[in-house]
Amino acid sequence: MAGVAGRLARRWCSGALRSPLQITRFPALQLHVCGPAMRASQKDFENAMNQVKLLKKDPGNEVKLKLYALYKQATEGPCNVPKPGVLDFINKAKWDAWHALGSLPKETARQNYVDLVSSLSASSESSGQVTPAADRKQPGSDALVVTSRDGITTITLNRPDKKNALTPQMYHDIMLALEAASKDDSAITVLTGNGDYYCSGNDLTNFTDIPPGEVEERARSGAVLLRDFVDCFIDFPKPLVAVVNGPAVGISVTLLGLFDIVYATDRATFHTPFSHLGQSPEGCSSYTFPKMMGPSKATEMLVFGKKLTAREACTQGLVTEVFPDSTFQKEVWVRLKAYSKLPPNAMRISKQVIRNREKEKLHAINAEESSILQERWLSDECMNAIVNFLSKKAKL
Numbered sequence: 001m002a003g004v005a006g007r008l009a010r011r012w013c014s015g016a017l018r019s020p021l022q023i024t025r026f027p028a029l030q031l032h033v034c035g036p037a038m039r040a041s042q043k044d045f046e047n048a049m050n051q052v053k054l055l056k057k058d059p060g061n062e063v064k065l066k067l068y069a070l071y072k073q074a075t076e077g078p079c080n081v082p083k084p085g086v087l088d089f090i091n092k093a094k095w096d097a098w099h100a101l102g103s104l105p106k107e108t109a110r111q112n113y114v115d116l117v118s119s120l121s122a123s124s125e126s127s128g129q130v131t132p133a134a135d136r137k138q139p140g141s142d143a144l145v146v147t148s149r150d151g152i153t154t155i156t157l158n159r160p161d162k163k164n165a166l167t168p169q170m171y172h173d174i175m176l177a178l179e180a181a182s183k184d185d186s187a188i189t190v191l192t193g194n195g196d197y198y199c200s201g202n203d204l205t206n207f208t209d210i211p212p213g214e215v216e217e218r219a220r221s222g223a224v225l226l227r228d229f230v231d232c233f234i235d236f237p238k239p240l241v242a243v244v245n246g247p248a249v250g251i252s253v254t255l256l257g258l259f260d261i262v263y264a265t266d267r268a269t270f271h272t273p274f275s276h277l278g279q280s281p282e283g284c285s286s287y288t289f290p291k292m293m294g295p296s297k298a299t300e301m302l303v304f305g306k307k308l309t310a311r312e313a314c315t316q317g318l319v320t321e322v323f324p325d326s327t328f329q330k331e332v333w334v335r336l337k338a339y340s341k342l343p344p345n346a347m348r349i350s351k352q353v354i355r356n357r358e359k360e361k362l363h364a365i366n367a368e369e370s371s372i373l374q375e376r377w378l379s380d381e382c383m384n385a386i387v388n389f390l391s392k393k394a395k396l
């Protein structure tokens with residue numbers, strides 16, 4: 001097995017090994033523990049498949065083969081494909097692992113799969129920081145990871161190599177994730193980032209490769225997307241929590257005014273460089289920021305692009321509480337797990353009492369900001385700023 005494992009490891013490292021042994025295809029971390037008497041549901045299984053993307057470290061080839069075998073058994077039943085040739089090392093190792101499960105019932109394989117993932121998760125749970133493998137970074141596929149456990153649905157921005165900049169696909173996927181979270185049985189929904197950044201805002205390459213003659217149409221459809229996206233935050237019915245694990249830029253900052261709680265590491269900064277980019281405020285920040293911090297502090301941020309530390313943001317009311325980076329994940333998740341045990345309907349109704357009377361106003365502000373930004377995107381100031389960023393002349 002060691003020889004096969006070594007070859008598998010090299011293939012994984014070289015990226016040559018794609019599905020189904022690719023780790024993203026596997027399920028994994030089901031983090032709530034099912035006792036022996038419990039049966040893992042299809043939802044538990046799907047959760048585990050999503051959770052595997054958040055494994056902090058490669059579990060090793062032996063474990064991957066076990067996961068593979070259990071996944072195949074759970075979804076297709078006993079091994080029913082011909083044995084690969086002896087020189088086809090990888091497929092033979094996979095086949096051996098699956099075949100070894102014999103006639104294990106699908107339900108048992110599903111439960112074992114969930115249990116295995118649960119045990120893997122125990123060691124990676126403490127920090128909550130994720131270091132995904134290189135083959136898990138394709139935009140549009142794994143750029144967003146959604147998990148549900150302990151009454152909390154967590155939406156994780158997962159493009160750490162691009163500081164979690166938001167692509168159009170991610171805007172759509174976040175909207176879908178919020179829609180699903182609003183209906184699932186979780187009590188609280190969390191948005192967070194993987195890696196050293198929370199989010200660097202809109203992906204500035206969204207403005208590139210626009211064919212001549214389509215610029216205005218792209219600005220128009222961008223404004224529609226922005227408006228729909230922000231509307232989802234305005235309307236979100238359950239307590240919505242931002243776990244700000246690092247610096248935040250642009251729309252990821254402005255949206256915080258629509259969250260119910262914002263927890264930040266002391267390493268986080270908050271930066272809305274709209275004027276530098278030839279752009280204007282969005283995310284209802286033209287209303288929420290002056291309301292929470294007063295007009296002049298809001299102007300410093302939204303007009304002059306002043307970057308706030310986490311503690312300054314907390315003083316201004318944008319952040320609820322700041323935690324030392326070394327204990328951030330642990331402290332925040334302990335707190336959120338405790339909150340998630342409160343009666344969910346009471347929390348939902350209380351949120352609505354607090355927020356509902358502003359909703360209509362927020363929708364109108366969102367519409368206005370989106371329309372102004374649509375014009376801004378067509379301006380020379382905006383074009384020049386983006387060209388500067390892309391040619392690396394300007395760093396914010």
Ligand SMILES: CCCC/C=C/CC(=O)SCCNC(=O)CCNC(=O)[C@H](O)C(C)(C)COP(=O)(O)OP(=O)(O)OC[C@H]1O[C@@H](n2cnc3c(N)ncnc32)[C@H](O)[C@@H]1OP(=O)(O)O
Nearest residue numbers: 161162163165200201202203204205222225226250251396
């Ligand atoms: C349709 C809805 C529209 C909503 C509109 C929203 C408006 C906004 O959100 S405005 C804010 C836009 N964001 C920015 O202007 C941030 C730009 N990024 C930076 O200034 C810097 O990258 C950084 C300060 C965030 C980080 O600097 P650092 O030196 O630590 O790392 P980098 O080497 O610059 O970044 C690594 C890698 O990531 C790419 N990247 C980072 N942010 C973005 C981004 N917003 N868009 C596209 N790409 C981004 C950066 O280019 C690097 O890529 P390479 O490794 O390929 O060079």
